[in-house]
Amino acid sequence: MTWVDVPADSDFPLENLPFGVAAVPGTSPTVVVRIGDHVLDLAAAGIEPSLTRQPSINALMASGRGRAVRERAAEHLAGPARPDTVHALRDGDVLLPFTVGDYVDFYSSLAHATNLGRILRPDDEPLMPNWRHLPVGYHGRAGTVVVSGTPITRPDGLVACGDGAPAFRPSTRLDFELEVGFVVGTGGARITPDDAAEHVFGAVLVNDWSARDIQAYEYRPLGPNLAKSFATTISPWVVTLDALERFLVPAPVQDPKPASYLHAERDWALDVDLDVTVNDTVVSRTNFRELYWTFAQQLAHMTANGATTRTGDLFASGTVSGESPDSWGSLMELSWGGSRRIELADGTSRTFLEDGDHVVVRGCCRAPGSPRIGFGEAAGTVVARRSE
Amino acid sequence: MTWVDVPADSDFPLENLPFGVAAVPGTSPTVVVRIGDHVLDLAAAGIEPSLTRQPSINALMASGRGRAVRERAAEHLAGPARPDTVHALRDGDVLLPFTVGDYVDFYSSLAHATNLGRILRPDDEPLMPNWRHLPVGYHGRAGTVVVSGTPITRPDGLVACGDGAPAFRPSTRLDFELEVGFVVGTGGARITPDDAAEHVFGAVLVNDWSARDIQAYEYRPLGPNLAKSFATTISPWVVTLDALERFLVPAPVQDPKPASYLHAERDWALDVDLDVTVNDTVVSRTNFRELYWTFAQQLAHMTANGATTRTGDLFASGTVSGESPDSWGSLMELSWGGSRRIELADGTSRTFLEDGDHVVVRGCCRAPGSPRIGFGEAAGTVVARRSE
Numbered sequence: 001m002t003w004v005d006v007p008a009d010s011d012f013p014l015e016n017l018p019f020g021v022a023a024v025p026g027t028s029p030t031v032v033v034r035i036g037d038h039v040l041d042l043a044a045a046g047i048e049p050s051l052t053r054q055p056s057i058n059a060l061m062a063s064g065r066g067r068a069v070r071e072r073a074a075e076h077l078a079g080p081a082r083p084d085t086v087h088a089l090r091d092g093d094v095l096l097p098f099t100v101g102d103y104v105d106f107y108s109s110l111a112h113a114t115n116l117g118r119i120l121r122p123d124d125e126p127l128m129p130n131w132r133h134l135p136v137g138y139h140g141r142a143g144t145v146v147v148s149g150t151p152i153t154r155p156d157g158l159v160a161c162g163d164g165a166p167a168f169r170p171s172t173r174l175d176f177e178l179e180v181g182f183v184v185g186t187g188g189a190r191i192t193p194d195d196a197a198e199h200v201f202g203a204v205l206v207n208d209w210s211a212r213d214i215q216a217y218e219y220r221p222l223g224p225n226l227a228k229s230f231a232t233t234i235s236p237w238v239v240t241l242d243a244l245e246r247f248l249v250p251a252p253v254q255d256p257k258p259a260s261y262l263h264a265e266r267d268w269a270l271d272v273d274l275d276v277t278v279n280d281t282v283v284s285r286t287n288f289r290e291l292y293w294t295f296a297q298q299l300a301h302m303t304a305n306g307a308t309t310r311t312g313d314l315f316a317s318g319t320v321s322g323e324s325p326d327s328w329g330s331l332m333e334l335s336w337g338g339s340r341r342i343e344l345a346d347g348t349s350r351t352f353l354e355d356g357d358h359v360v361v362r363g364c365c366r367a368p369g370s371p372r373i374g375f376g377e378a379a380g381t382v383v384a385r386r387s388e
Numbered sequence: 389m390t391w392v393d394v395p396a397d398s399d400f401p402l403e404n405l406p407f408g409v410a411a412v413p414g415t416s417p418t419v420v421v422r423i424g425d426h427v428l429d430l431a432a433a434g435i436e437p438s439l440t441r442q443p444s445i446n447a448l449m450a451s452g453r454g455r456a457v458r459e460r461a462a463e464h465l466a467g468p469a470r471p472d473t474v475h476a477l478r479d480g481d482v483l484l485p486f487t488v489g490d491y492v493d494f495y496s497s498l499a500h501a502t503n504l505g506r507i508l509r510p511d512d513e514p515l516m517p518n519w520r521h522l523p524v525g526y527h528g529r530a531g532t533v534v535v536s537g538t539p540i541t542r543p544d545g546l547v548a549c550g551d552g553a554p555a556f557r558p559s560t561r562l563d564f565e566l567e568v569g570f571v572v573g574t575g576g577a578r579i580t581p582d583d584a585a586e587h588v589f590g591a592v593l594v595n596d597w598s599a600r601d602i603q604a605y606e607y608r609p610l611g612p613n614l615a616k617s618f619a620t621t622i623s624p625w626v627v628t629l630d631a632l633e634r635f636l637v638p639a640p641v642q643d644p645k646p647a648s649y650l651h652a653e654r655d656w657a658l659d660v661d662l663d664v665t666v667n668d669t670v671v672s673r674t675n676f677r678e679l680y681w682t683f684a685q686q687l688a689h690m691t692a693n694g695a696t697t698r699t700g701d702l703f704a705s706g707t708v709s710g711e712s713p714d715s716w717g718s719l720m721e722l723s724w725g726g727s728r729r730i731e732l733a734d735g736t737s738r739t740f741l742e743d744g745d746h747v748v749v750r751g752c753c754r755a756p757g758s759p760r761i762g763f764g765e766a767a768g769t770v771v772a773r774r775s776e
Contacts, residue, residue, distance in 0.1 A: 102531045138610040139527035143490045143698045155693035168647040220516050222526040223611025226693040259556040305543035305614040310531045
């Protein structure tokens, strides 16, 4: 029990306490934990102020003292009331929680990779031969990772135009990608999957906005670049691996068995209900646990060649799609490459996103007898580029 | 003239004065300019100590005061002798000059892209249809950019093994890539090519080490990842665009004419002589000016979709190869996919790099009547992974 009023259906009960950065009265943006619709100013509560009176959670993550700080925050919130240390959240108060080091995006959903293969290369095997042997991924742009609520300006780019020269114009196939991202707390190299918990601080929701027409034109042979580099939205609350531990479940069976550096003994799939809304219509509903490659395997792969990972590195799952069409995590799949329209509750329909569309990714862990551990949301509204 | 003794053939005369970070006696690593075989401790000389008594040049670059600081350094070095402010460079004194934001690597040499296409896809057109319309590029790993001299551990990875499962083992096709990189001083979005000088602080040499066997197995459909993420070496001295200005020359004619966002009126090709040695044998000698896409076009492209660029972002040219075989900038090309051996002066030969091989990339701008403006070197020795 806590002296802060927590709504019954809140994503953020006392058992969650995710970390973030917020503007609170009387100081510059500072490290907080979220509780209900409030935040606790950790430094004001006297909890490790040298690590928490900071504009990002990076110093706290690097210190390895995240667990201790979260436990002290829980004690503070369960102890005598100290209303001077908590603040009601207002719009715009919440900032990017961490400085992103490198951002790697994977492609680890079997259904998503299969769907994309079928849509883009209908005459070939949908999966590349490497897909079941390693978690395919690429580096994205860290400098354009933005916090939930940031408007997303429709990107320009070169798109195919018949057999002639490509046209430079605003993307007409702007898409979302429903993903879950993991934040590195303490770095390392050649990390084994079963050591993931020593390195991963927590998780966020990710919308890896994608311009499918730009991507189709640019992506060979070096992968996507401008199609995705304009913006990636994350949820503002880093839900700790400690809070998520009870939702770790066995991963799907992998066939063929991967190389030994990808073997894990422990359970690293994560049972998170996910959904996406466009203008308040749910367009996809899925669960994260069916992802083919676990985040522990992704971390092991990313460092298996000897590459180091650092505090603040972000790696994301890739689009999370389930088997059934209502569980696919992108409009590319839901509209089957633009060939089917998706009906919204307001009577309009979409293949890809229009200006003004408001896209919200939500995620929540639920289990019988357990408090709800939610992620909040990764939201963004598409806006046209202002003419200048 | 300067009171510091500068060898006649030095890369670093008074007209160069590149920025770097070095360990100097009596303080923590600090911002310096290089002159001959010495460095000037800028803060000790009283030059903007709040910007120069720093562990990286990022604050100086972000301030926009780089030109003024370099001019004051030149005055200091041309004025009354102040030997207490300069230090002879010793091995190991020189550190990574800037904190890398995002690292984007392009693929902008026509000869290199054509060679790679012929080697990897001999039955197809060597160039993808997009290649002459946009500077193809991808994001690399910023956290593993290392300074010249850092040993390069041979990476492990999954490599193809007949028709069966891939094998996880040390790369046997480890390669260098001869490149030139550009450092963003002050950020922006939708930068036009002719505004490049307002945003680019300077240039460095780059060796984008590549494991060709890992790359061949992993790269479809999202591009290279572990094949390149283990290490990228840069030279320690950021040669300013001011020092390079007189070596800006007209770029090769582009046919077809690119989209208008890539048009430039000014000359943005850069006349830099480049070479690579393996164990002191020159294996490639080329010039940077023939690159098909200029760095100004690369910067414009990278931000054309609305993506921002930040202080410390690094973008590199891609392998610089000329027309003739002795000017190709990678062993992949020099050995034509491993089918020809390259003879070294010590009587041994190579297709790809062996443990112990020492690879040095050098670069220098020369013109009649002009002082030599050199880059120094980007060097690294390949070492086997220690057994543990």
